[in-house]
Amino acid sequence: MTNPGQSGETVPHQDFGVYEVFAQTQPLGAMEWQASLMAGSPQMALSLAQQNFLRRRQIYGLWVVPRDAIAKAPTDPTDPSHAADALFRLPKGYRELSDYHYLVSKWRQYQQQAMTPDTMA
Amino acid sequence: MDVADRTQEFLARLDSGHKIEAEDWMPDAYRAELIRLIRLHGISEIMGTLPEKEWVPRAPTLYRKLALMAKVQDEAGHGQILIRVAEDLMAPLHQNREDIMADLFAGRQKFHNVFHMPVPTWADAGLIGWLVDGAAIITQGMLLSGSYAPYTRALRRIVEEEGFHIQHGESICMALAEGTPRQRAMFQDALTRWWPSLMMFFGPPERSAPGGAGAGSHQRANLRFRIRSKTNEELRQRYLTKYVPRIRALGFSIPDATLAQDPDTGAWTYQPPDWDLWRRIIGNGGPRSADRLELRRMSYVEGQWVRDLLSSTRKAV
Ligand SMILES: [Fe+2]
Ligand SMILES: [Fe+2]
Numbered sequence: 001m002t003n004p005g006q007s008g009e010t011v012p013h014q015d016f017g018v019y020e021v022f023a024q025t026q027p028l029g030a031m032e033w034q035a036s037l038m039a040g041s042p043q044m045a046l047s048l049a050q051q052n053f054l055r056r057r058q059i060y061g062l063w064v065v066p067r068d069a070i071a072k073a074p075t076d077p078t079d080p081s082h083a084a085d086a087l088f089r090l091p092k093g094y095r096e097l098s099d100y101h102y103l104v105s106k107w108r109q110y111q112q113q114a115m116t117p118d119t120m121a
Numbered sequence: 122m123d124v125a126d127r128t129q130e131f132l133a134r135l136d137s138g139h140k141i142e143a144e145d146w147m148p149d150a151y152r153a154e155l156i157r158l159i160r161l162h163g164i165s166e167i168m169g170t171l172p173e174k175e176w177v178p179r180a181p182t183l184y185r186k187l188a189l190m191a192k193v194q195d196e197a198g199h200g201q202i203l204i205r206v207a208e209d210l211m212a213p214l215h216q217n218r219e220d221i222m223a224d225l226f227a228g229r230q231k232f233h234n235v236f237h238m239p240v241p242t243w244a245d246a247g248l249i250g251w252l253v254d255g256a257a258i259i260t261q262g263m264l265l266s267g268s269y270a271p272y273t274r275a276l277r278r279i280v281e282e283e284g285f286h287i288q289h290g291e292s293i294c295m296a297l298a299e300g301t302p303r304q305r306a307m308f309q310d311a312l313t314r315w316w317p318s319l320m321m322f323f324g325p326p327e328r329s330a331p332g333g334a335g336a337g338s339h340q341r342a343n344l345r346f347r348i349r350s351k352t353n354e355e356l357r358q359r360y361l362t363k364y365v366p367r368i369r370a371l372g373f374s375i376p377d378a379t380l381a382q383d384p385d386t387g388a389w390t391y392q393p394p395d396w397d398l399w400r401r402i403i404g405n406g407g408p409r410s411a412d413r414l415e416l417r418r419m420s421y422v423e424g425q426w427v428r429d430l431l432s433s434t435r436k437a438v
Contacts, residue, residue: 011223015432018205035278036205038218040432052198056282076145078130 014038017066019045023054024061031063039064124148135347140270143209151346154339155269156210158348160221163203165233168225170196171413172236176246188289192250195282202275209271226418228405234321237407244297244304244311250290252315252364256322258283259360268347298371305372312368313376319360320394321402326354361389 016038022031035053039045045064054062074082093099122130128148141147170193177193180186208217224230235253240246258280265276297308327340343349351359361382368375377392401407405414 011219013217013219014428015434016428017433018208035202035275036209037201038205038208044431052201053278055194072144074144075142077134077139078127078146 014040016040017068019049019064020067020070021045021049021053022063022065023049023059025057025059027060029060031061036067037064042066132345135268139268140273141268142270150342152210152213154342154346154348155272156207157339158343159203159207159210159272161231161233163200163207164221164225164230165236166196166203167200168232168236168413168417170200171416172238172240172409173246173249175240176243179243180246181243185293189246192286192289195286199279199282202278206271206275222421226414226421228414231403234399234402234407235315235318236413237402237405237410238315238318239409241314242307242311243293244307245315247290247293247297248308248311248315250286251294252290252319253322254283254286254290255364256319256360258287259356259363260323263351263356264349266350272348294371298373309373312373316376317394317398320357320391321396321399323357323360324353325396325399326357327352358389361391362387365389 017040018036019039019042020036021034023034024031035049037045037048037052039048042064046062049062049064076082127146131146131148131151135141141151173189173196174193177186177189180189204218204221207221211217211220221230225232235249240249261276261280261283265273265280267273267276294308297304324340340349340352344352361380365375365380365382380389380391382389402410405411
């Protein structure tokens, strides 16, 4: 290929695949998605990930995952199999911390009672 | 639901602040506008490395050389990130980066006007970091709240690095401004040379867009799709408000006698750039367009054996 694209015809595509890049940026942090890239092998993907996306920060772990290996739930809310929607479980406070915040003031109340002079006598 | 209903539902979802992901259904026009915008942005990052890299071997100190190299490497990385975002949108059209490159070499893929211009002095290199990256971050900051999630995620990372670019440019310009009369004169010359290009950077306001309604309609479509939230002219006004006082504070003069700010509205009036010239420049008729495209093509062709070697089906070389 000495004159790419000059003919206006479809160009042959390099045999590269898409890899998703995940990195751990804190020693106790979770693996977090960073970027995606094209590479011919996992080794090349790792090296490109380091050079392109992670050269400015200290990282503690690095994964590259072929995109084909990831099964994704649809994100489009009009998709009937849209799986990220958990609203049908209403009410869901029983599994949220916010439903149990009242315990903090309860404990404060009990502590104060315990420290009043008549209970100390 | 037919396409018209789906499009209405889609637009309503955008209006309520919903973000779109790559594999979600989207109207063809939404996909087309995104591809056009992100390709332009990505290729401009790649072509933008070429004017600045000219100064890597000639940077005045080792510190400046290292900083400039880091900046050029960032810009190439921005290109990589953005082209990946464009590729996911282009996948249904069976196109990828190689088609973008082919279009670039065939003159079918545009890049920003500023990267077609010469960089004759170190002051020009500093000015690019300060005032060109400064313009870019105004556009990119506005695009951060756009409706297409993969693009805004990419921009978040890019804008973080652009912060360094601007300070790097400011630092060079500040040193020249506080330097000898020759250094000050060198910066003033660079500013005089670059001002028209800077005024062109954001593109024509809708009403004077070359080609009339056709060219301005991309702006309108991007606003409707909530890909962008401000017009070219609003961005240019914001740029003037931010940078004119800074340039003047350093004692430099802007080569536009008509430049003035309305004290009540804050709106700037200025000498409108020659939009026909702008169109010729981005049509690869700028002073350095041919050289830079040839350099990019040469390194692409000469790097083919590396790509072949790294591809998953190894060929004998
Ligand atoms: Fe950049
Ligand atoms: Fe930059």
